[in-house]
Amino acid sequence: xxxAGHNVLHLVWExxxxxxxxxxxxxxxxxxxSPLVLTGLAAAVTLRMGLWNIGAEGQFYAGAVCATAIGLxxxxxxxLMLVAMAIAGVIxxxxxxxxxxxxxAFLEVNEIITTLLMNFVAILLVNALCTGPxxxxxxxxxxxxxxIPYKVPELAGDLHWGLGVAVLLAIAMALILTFxxxxxxxxxxxxxxxxxxxxxxxxQKRLLQVMLLSGGIAxxxxxxxxxxxxxxxxxxxxxxxxxxxxxxxxxxSGAPLAVIAAGLLMAVILNGGIVLQSHGxxxxxxxxxxxxxxxxxxxxxxxxxxxxxxxxxxxxLP
Numbered sequence: 001x002x003x004a005g006h007n008v009l010h011l012v013w014e015x016x017x018x019x020x021x022x023x024x025x026x027x028x029x030x031x032x033x034s035p036l037v038l039t040g041l042a043a044a045v046t047l048r049m050g051l052w053n054i055g056a057e058g059q060f061y062a063g064a065v066c067a068t069a070i071g072l073x074x075x076x077x078x079x080l081m082l083v084a085m086a087i088a089g090v091i092x093x094x095x096x097x098x099x100x101x102x103x104x105a106f107l108e109v110n111e112i113i114t115t116l117l118m119n120f121v122a123i124l125l126v127n128a129l130c131t132g133p134x135x136x137x138x139x140x141x142x143x144x145x146x147x148i149p150y151k152v153p154e155l156a157g158d159l160h161w162g163l164g165v166a167v168l169l170a171i172a173m174a175l176i177l178t179f180x181x182x183x184x185x186x187x188x189x190x191x192x193x194x195x196x197x198x199x200x201x202x203x204q205k206r207l208l209q210v211m212l213l214s215g216g217i218a219x220x221x222x223x224x225x226x227x228x229x230x231x232x233x234x235x236x237x238x239x240x241x242x243x244x245x246x247x248x249x250x251x252x253s254g255a256p257l258a259v260i261a262a263g264l265l266m267a268v269i270l271n272g273g274i275v276l277q278s279h280g281x282x283x284x285x286x287x288x289x290x291x292x293x294x295x296x297x298x299x300x301x302x303x304x305x306x307x308x309x310x311x312x313x314x315x316x317l318p
Contacts, residue, residue, distance in 0.1 A: 001285060011279060015272030023157060029264075029271050030159040031229055035060070035238075036263035037166040038221035039245025040252065041173060042093075042214045046111075047254035048177060049210045050190040055100065055115025056218040057242025058122035059093035063219025064226045065126060066092030068233040071148035071226070072134070081150045085223050093219015094212045096122060101211035105204045111211070119242065127235045134233065144234035152228035162224035167260060169217065174256040186210060218242060244270075247294045253301070266290065 002008045018025045039056045046053040066088040071081065100114035127143060136146040152160040177183035189196040189203045196203050221241065230237055248266050252258035273286035 001281060004281075004285070006279070006281060011276060011281070014275050014279065015268065018275045019268050019271050025271070027157045027159045029267050030155075030163045032267040032270050033263050034160075034162040034166045034228070035221045035225055035241040036244060036248055036266050037163075037170055037259055038224070039218055039241050040248030040259040040263050040266075041166075041170050041245075041256055042218040042221070043246045043249035044252055044254045044256055044259050045173065045210055045217065046214045047249055048190050049186050049207060050193070051104070051207070051211065052112045052246075053097070053115050053211065053214045053218075054112050054246060055097060055118045055242070056214070056221075056245045057238055057240070058115070058119035059096045059215040059218035060222040060225070060238045060242045061119075061122035061126050062096035062215075063089035063093040063222030064233055064237055065122075065129065065222075066219070067223035067226050068134070068145060068148060071150050072145060075149075078150050082152065082227060085150065085227055086220060089219045089223025089226075090216040091219070093222065094216040096219070097211050097215030101208050101215075104211070105207045123235075126233065126237070130233055130235050136232070145232045147232050148227060150227060151231060152224060158229075160224075160228040162228040165220075165224065169220075170256045170260050177256065182206075182209075218245070244290065247290055250294060251297050265293070269293070 001011065019029050020026065039060060042056045042059070043053050067085040070085045070088045074081070074084070076084075096118060097115065100109075100111050100118060103109035103114055104111040130143040130145055134145045135142070136144060138146075152162055155161050155163065177186065185196065185201045186206055188199065189201055189206050193203055222238070225237060225241075226233055244266055248259055248262045251262035251265065269286075269289050273283075273289075276286050277283060
């Protein structure tokens with residue numbers, strides 16, 4: 001950005017001030033942090049098993065669809081309906097990863113390809129619903145459903161309790177993976193599958209459980225976005241949170257607690273992107289920041305296995 005003629009120090013200060021200096025900035029940051037933590041956690045859980053869930057985007061959409069179906073076509077007390085929408089979102093996300101999970105567990109099909117391809121199906125499904133049978137014809141928006149009457153309770157201003165749910169779930173997953181037998185078996189299977197099989201760990205069963213759990217977490221993120229932030233289903237509702245969750249998980253090295261900090265970093269970059277663009281920084285420069293962060297984290301992970309040494313001088317032959 002300096003090479004492009006921008007005052008970098010001034011831009012950095014503007015980004016920090018816009019994110020942390022005002023209540024509106026903090027609320028916007030929290031609204032971004034909630035889905036980033038959940039999709040990052042979804043990807044991080046599979047990383048602990050040595051798997052790559054690149055399909056959190058599709059599972060996010062699937063969870064949003066199922067939650068919207070409950071919110072639009074059923075009625076009841078708000079707390080009960082929010083719980084039902086959350087359960088539907090989790091089931092939707094888990095169902096969307098079923099095919100990749102079964103294919104990986106029993107047929108050794110690469111989950112990177114299958115989870116990625118399922119994203120496009122989910123995106124097209126949402127677009128078809130929002131422009132077709134579920135479209136709210138009373139509104140000018142051509143790709144959105146009617147407003148959902150059930151909303152996640154507000155925490156402060158526009159910020160809702162979805163952030164609290166995301167943070168508590170990250171803490172819970174950290175405790176489960178660290179202190180339970182199930183978590184120990186997942187970590188062992190992720191570190192050395194052959195050793196896990198030799199020790200009697202049901203690797204296929206744990207693989208299925210981890211992938212379904214990952215999909216369910218991403219589906220919950222979709223439900224919270226529908227019921228907490230957007231309040232209706234629309235095309236592009238994810239804002240690439242599913243893909244960015246993979247970046248968050250890699251930065252966190254698959255550690256659930258570190259997902260919170262990595263999600264905050266990514267939220268600051270996204271929130272600051274609006275400020276940067278208002279100062280003449282192009283969209284491509286802003287988007288390149290996330291790629292650069294991922295590149296250097298990946299490089300650091302590899303370089304950490306090496307050490308610079310000084311070669312001893314060769315001794316002359318006798």
